[in-house]
Amino acid sequence: MSDLELQQREAVIAEARRWLKTPYEHRQHLLGVGVDCAWLLIEVYHSVGLLPWIDPGAYAQDWHLHRSKELYLSWLEEYGHQVESPQPGDVAIWQFGRTYSHGAVVIDEHRVIHSFLAIGVEVADMREERLASRPVRYYTLDSFGGSDGGRWR
Template identity: 40%
Template sequence: MTQETDGRPRVVAEAKTWAGTRYHSCADVKGAGADCAMLLVRAFVDSGLLAPFDPRPYPEDWHLHRSEERYLSYVTDRFVETERPLPGDIAVFRYGRCYSHGALVTKVDPLTIIHAFQPAGCVIEEPLAANLALADPKRPRRFFTLWPRAFE
């Protein structure tokens, strides 16, 4: 695994190269289509921080019909939960019956994320507070890091 000081900016830079890529479920082709899960996979794999893996296939609406924490399990297999997210960490949000949307933290103040967001139709970077659906206090969210910090 790459050092934290090198890895964080590298994964953020890679994710930003996807900005403007249209939203397309199960896709991971920069400039053509991506969803939130595959954006995170590509950002971490293509920056050399994770070994290649592919969570597909998955139905576009699986999170509406099942309570299985499928998305979250891919995250917790590779990352550890953190209370203080930093750039390069992952935010996951509960949609439907389980956690099923993810984003990459790009900035802390204000907390800014990049994600493939279906309502926006593409990969966008935005302050979390500007996204009323995700910033809603009733929507549970959790943060995860590849670089665990002692005594958090």
């Protein structure tokens, strides 16, 4: 891993930590006020220059219970690719309902930062029942380590 990529990954985790204790609010993205898991990822990766500004559009809070289209995965696959062993700063995404619909920033092999319904942004252990009992995939952004570092700011 290059020094640049290491710095980018550390910046992702530092930015995600700034959001800790922000309440969960569906389709919101205001630090300290409210954010859901999708917007948390958008805000974190955009703030450190690894993603362009993305507007996912309107989505129902329970879309994953009634639809089979992998909306979340399609966004992840547009900007990254699946990996078997995540590194700090990668994305973990779990299947809730019919689709992969809950994302988090990987801190280390057991911990993530995510926004969870009725809890808000927290550090969670992936070995906890609410996460460990579900299928999970890991993605890394293609922009990690790129010489254009902050092209999306």
